Amino acid sequence: MNYKFSVTGLRREDHNEFKDVVTHLQWRLVGTDSDELEGTFCGATPIEDLSQLDVLTFVEFSELKEETIIEWIEAMLGHNPSYKEHILEQIAKEIEDKRLRTTTNAYDLPWAGEPPEPIAP
Numbered sequence: 001m002n003y004k005f006s007v008t009g010l011r012r013e014d015h016n017e018f019k020d021v022v023t024h025l026q027w028r029l030v031g032t033d034s035d036e037l038e039g040t041f042c043g044a045t046p047i048e049d050l051s052q053l054d055v056l057t058f059v060e061f062s063e064l065k066e067e068t069i070i071e072w073i074e075a076m077l078g079h080n081p082s083y084k085e086h087i088l089e090q091i092a093k094e095i096e097d098k099r100l101r102t103t104t105n106a107y108d109l110p111w112a113g114e115p116p117e118p119i120a121p
Contacts, residue, residue: 001092002032005070008042012061015050020061023047027073031091039094041087045076 009026025045032038059068077084106112 001034003091004030004032005073006030007066007069007073010069015053017055018053018058021050021053022061022064022069023050025069025073027069029087029091031088031095033095035099037095037098039091039098041090043073043087045073047072 006028007025008028010022011024011026012020012022015021015023024047025043027043027045029041029043030038031040077087
């Protein structure tokens with residue numbers, strides 16, 4: 001299974017002398033299996049402990065990169081293995097549901113007749 005994170009939103013606020021501090025992450029993780037079926041989990045992660053803000057390491061909002069935010073998400077999930085496992089299970093379940101699901105269009109229904117002739121332009 002291949003996984004890809006994307007950041008879908010950020011909340012920010014001023015905190016002491018720091019402006020536009022990211023306080024909440026909104027993200028999506030898409031898992032793709034070997035048959036190219038996809039499952040998606042959308043998450044939201046608060047950043048509750050702002051005590052580590054430091055003038056030497058703070059990155060201005062305008063300078064942030066998606067890769068940096070994804071590293072934050074991965075680190076938070078690394079500290080919460082049961083939540084990470086839950087996320088991966090939900091993605092796998094969605095993929096398995098897609099694998100088992102069969103979709104039938106209106107013309108394939110048992111009571112449907114022949115499809116209508118296309119209308120000429």
